[in-house]
Amino acid sequence: MIPQFEPLYGDEEKQAMKEYLDSDGWLTEFRKTRELEDEIKALTGSQYCWMIANGTVSLATALYALGITNPEDEVIVPNFTMVASPNSVLLAGAKPVLVDVDEKTRCITPETIEPHLTAQTKAVMHVSLNGRCGDMDALVEFCDEKNLVLIEDAAQAFGSFHNGKHIGTFGKTGSFSFSMPKIITTGQGGALISDDETFMDKVRHIRDFGRERGGIDVYETIGFNFKYSDLQAVIGLAQIKKMPKRIQRRRDIFKRYQDNLKDVTEIEWLETDLENTTPWFVDVLVPDPAALQAFLKEKEIGARPFYPALHTQAPYNEWNLSDEDYPVSLDTAARGLWLPSSLKLTDEQIDEICEHIRSFYA
Numbered sequence: 192m193i194p195q196f197e198p199l200y201g202d203e204e205k206q207a208m209k210e211y212l213d214s215d216g217w218l219t220e221f222r223k224t225r226e227l228e229d230e231i232k233a234l235t236g237s238q239y240c241w242m243i244a245n246g247t248v249s250l251a252t253a254l255y256a257l258g259i260t261n262p263e264d265e266v267i268v269p270n271f272t273m274v275a276s277p278n279s280v281l282l283a284g285a286k287p288v289l290v291d292v293d294e295k296t297r298c299i300t301p302e303t304i305e306p307h308l309t310a311q312t313k314a315v316m317h318v319s320l321n322g323r324c325g326d327m328d329a330l331v332e333f334c335d336e337k338n339l340v341l342i343e344d345a346a347q348a349f350g351s352f353h354n355g356k357h358i359g360t361f362g363k364t365g366s367f368s369f370s371m372p373k374i375i376t377t378g379q380g381g382a383l384i385s386d387d388e389t390f391m392d393k394v395r396h397i398r399d400f401g402r403e404r405g406g407i408d409v410y411e412t413i414g415f416n417f418k419y420s421d422l423q424a425v426i427g428l429a430q431i432k433k434m435p436k437r438i439q440r441r442r443d444i445f446k447r448y449q450d451n452l453k454d455v456t457e458i459e460w461l462e463t464d465l466e467n468t469t470p471w472f473v474d475v476l477v478p479d480p481a482a483l484q485a486f487l488k489e490k491e492i493g494a495r496p497f498y499p500a501l502h503t504q505a506p507y508n509e510w511n512l513s514d515e516d517y518p519v520s521l522d523t524a525a526r527g528l529w530l531p532s533s534l535k536l537t538d539e540q541i542d543e544i545c546e547h548i549r550s551f552y553a
């Protein structure tokens with residue numbers, strides 16, 4: 192069976208973990224976590240970075256630090272995204288406002304956001320799905336004009352850039368995830384980056400019970416335990432050292448699928464600039480994704496339909512959102528399929544998968 196996704200790690204990770212355990216490290220976050228933060232700062236060009244337990248609470252922590260925690264505070268979130276984006280707003284105590292995505296990038300833009308702005312709108316959470324984004328400079332300008340904080344959910348955009356600038360560095364803060372399927376993984380994990388020292392100082396306190404540092408029980412603010420661990424950082428450090436190779440291979444995998452399937456007219460590809468974008472999954476829009484998924488399953492090839500348009504899901508039904516407001520989210524959800532995308536894939540396997548897809552449409 193070729194799974195839709197599985198993680199890749201090698202001898203470097205195993206060796207690093209053995210060395211760490213042999214060194215009698217304390218397992219919880221300490222020097223290895225700080226080293227990983229330094230590596231993330233170097234890669235993204237951001238001034239500050241704090242590792243956080245995962246990419247869901249990292250977004251909630253950002254909202255906490257911004258004081259966007261009241262039920263009347265509205266945060267604009269795409270209706271087509273991983274469910275953690277809107278749910279992180281609920282976790283922080285604020286109100287997510289789902290808006291439709293743009294046809295070209297399947298991300299939110301000033302045009303899709305504008306109709307949903309109210310006097311209560313405090314922030315925009317932009318999600319760079321699969322490393323793609325629209326015109327980030329225009330979005331920054333729009334948010335500045337409207338006095339809105341821009342938060343970037345860049346969970347799928349580690350190693351992706353826009354005009355040479357790392358995604359996650361355009362807004363007040365960028366959030367990453369290191370869960371199993373992400374560009375690098377430590378099983379679970381998240382991070383916030385920002386150039387704002389005051390904001391990041393709040394983040395530091397919130398993630399650690401509100402105290403100045405471990406072992407000193409004086410509380411500067413309400414805080415929680417959203418910390419990371421050195422056990423995970425050891426794996427992360429080994430993986431981030433291989434980022435150039437991992438980025439290149441992901442781009443090559445995407446390109447090989449595109450080249451192999453270029454004559455299949457049923458398949459629509461979203462515009463993907465492989466100089467800047469590091470696709471996380473190989474994503475295609477097809478007429479009947481369930482049928483292709485079932486066909487591939489018979490050949491022992493895994494595939495996964497896209498996320499649903501979130502407003503169609505049971506927990507959000509009570510918000511009474513109308514299909515009419517979300518045509519592009521609905522279209523994306525109805526036609527999207529993720530093909531096998533693991534770094535473990537060989538060129539031969541990709542060619543074999545593509546041959547099956549071509550035969551399905553022949």
Ligand SMILES: *Cc1c(COP(=O)(O)O)cnc(C)c1O
Nearest residue numbers: 245246247273275276346368370
């Ligand atoms: C994975 C993901 C998250 C959540 O990250 P976790 O580390 O799994 O909590 C949030 N947003 C997007 C867009 C994601 O892909």
